[in-house]
Amino acid sequence: MKKLILNAPQAIDSLTKFIKTTVENAGFSKVVLGVSGGVDSSLSAFLSAQALGAKNVLVLCMPYKTSSPESLEHANLVIEQLGVPSLTIDISEAVDAVLVNFPDASPVRRGNMMARIRMINVYDQSAAFPGLVVGTGNKTESLLGYSTLHGDGAFDFNPLADLYKAQVRQLAAELVVPRVIIDKPPSADLWVGQTDEEELGYTYDEMDRLLYALVEEGLNTGDCVKKGFSEEFVQSIISRVKKYRFKSTLPLVGSVGQHPLVDLEQLPAFA
Numbered sequence: 482m483k484k485l486i487l488n489a490p491q492a493i494d495s496l497t498k499f500i501k502t503t504v505e506n507a508g509f510s511k512v513v514l515g516v517s518g519g520v521d522s523s524l525s526a527f528l529s530a531q532a533l534g535a536k537n538v539l540v541l542c543m544p545y546k547t548s549s550p551e552s553l554e555h556a557n558l559v560i561e562q563l564g565v566p567s568l569t570i571d572i573s574e575a576v577d578a579v580l581v582n583f584p585d586a587s588p589v590r591r592g593n594m595m596a597r598i599r600m601i602n603v604y605d606q607s608a609a610f611p612g613l614v615v616g617t618g619n620k621t622e623s624l625l626g627y628s629t630l631h632g633d634g635a636f637d638f639n640p641l642a643d644l645y646k647a648q649v650r651q652l653a654a655e656l657v658v659p660r661v662i663i664d665k666p667p668s669a670d671l672w673v674g675q676t677d678e679e680e681l682g683y684t685y686d687e688m689d690r691l692l693y694a695l696v697e698e699g700l701n702t703g704d705c706v707k708k709g710f711s712e713e714f715v716q717s718i719i720s721r722v723k724k725y726r727f728k729s730t731l732p733l734v735g736s737v738g739q740h741p742l743v744d745l746e747q748l749p750a751f752a
Contacts, residue, residue: 484693484697484698484728485645485647485689485690485693486647486651487648487651487652489651489652489655490655492644492648492652493528493531493652493655493656496528496532496640496652497528497531498532498533499638499640500512500528500529500533500615500638500640501532503613504532504533504613507613509611509612509613509674510537510612511533511537511538511564511610511612511613512529512533512537512538512539512612512613512614512615513538513539513603513606513607513610513612513613513614513615514526514529514538514539514540514541514614514615514616514617515540515541515599515600515602515603515617516541516542516556516559516560516602516617517552517556517566517669517670518551518552518554518555518556518558518559518650518662518670519552519555519662519665519668519669519670520650520653520658520662520663521617521618521619521622521649522556522617522673523555523556523559523643523658523659523662524617524649524652524653524656524658525615525616525640525641526538526540526563526565526615527559527563527658528640528652528655529615529640530563530565531656533574533654535563535564535565536565536566537612538563538565538566538612539565539566539567539568539606539610539612540556540559540563540565540566540567540568541561541567541568541569541570541606542557542560542567542568542570543569543570543571543572543598543599544569544571544572545572545573545595546570546571546572546573547673548670549668549673550667551633552668552670553569555659555661555662555665557662557664558659559658559659559662562657562659566678568606570602572595572598572599575598575601576591576595576598576731578596578597580594581671582648585597588671588675590637592629592669592671592675593629593632595632596629596632596633596669596670596671597629597631597632599632599633600631600632600633600635603635607637613638614635614637615636615637615638615639615640616635616636616637616638616639616640616641616642617633617636617639617641618633618634618636618639618641618642618645619641619644619645619648619649620641620643620644620645621645621688621689621692622646623642623644623728623729624689624692624696625681625718625722625725626721626722626724626725626726626728627677627681627719627725628727628728629680630728633669634728635699639680640685643654644694645689645693646685646688647686647687647689649683650663666678667685682717683714683718687714688718690710691705691714691715691718692722693720694708694710695715695718695719695722702715702719703725704718715750
């Protein structure tokens with residue numbers, strides 16, 4: 482895990498400057514984000530408050546009726562420590578209004594519905610506050626496709642996008658995020674008893690070390706096996722990254738041969 486360790490003060494300085502510059506360049510001074518009580522959203526809130534000032538960061542808590550009371554307690558720890566404005570919006574009625582038509586929906590479908598209803602509220606409040614929407618997903622989750630498109634995978638910018646889970650924990654500790662949040666088992670809290678690691682099948686420490694070797698060091702399967710990873714583990718993670726690659730890239734668009742919007746800044750008028 483040593484290779485995953487960052488120069489924490491330097492990383493925090495870089496990310497807070499990124500937040501401030503991004504927000505100001507868009508003509509805003511404020512941001513909005515949902516805080517679940519987990520370490521990722523907590524870190525996004527702490528970085529945003531340091532970059533912009535607490536009064537310019539609106540935090541939303543959006544419990545569902547089956548959400549763990551602990552999640553809301555931990556989110557409130559963040560709100561109290563930072564002194565940021567906040568709103569608590571119960572999403573139970575909104576989610577159930579959709580699911581009433583699909584009583585046999587799987588836990589995954591129900592969880593995705595909760596995530597998307599939450600993001601509807603975040604973007605509504607971004608217009609009311611007003612402010613840009615801050616992302617809360619880390620690099621490990623993005624590579625594994627462990628997010629909900631148009632749910633927690635939606636944002637205007639994401640300061641955590643280049644941080645592996647271990648690095649999120651490291652920076653959270655540096656910024657004195659409550660230890661109970663850093664140390665608890667990661668969970669999207671989408672259904673009772675759900676944990677990320679149980680659902681993914683491996684620990685974040687295992688996945689971080691392998692993904693770092695594959696992505697940052699550019700190693701292949703054979704190289705990783707020589708480093709001590711099991712071939713089954715390596716192949717399963719590579720397969721998952723490939724399977725969910727569509728989640729970590731912009732959606733594909735058709736072309737009739739005209740200038741693609743993704744390259745707009747290459748034109749003189751928009752450079």
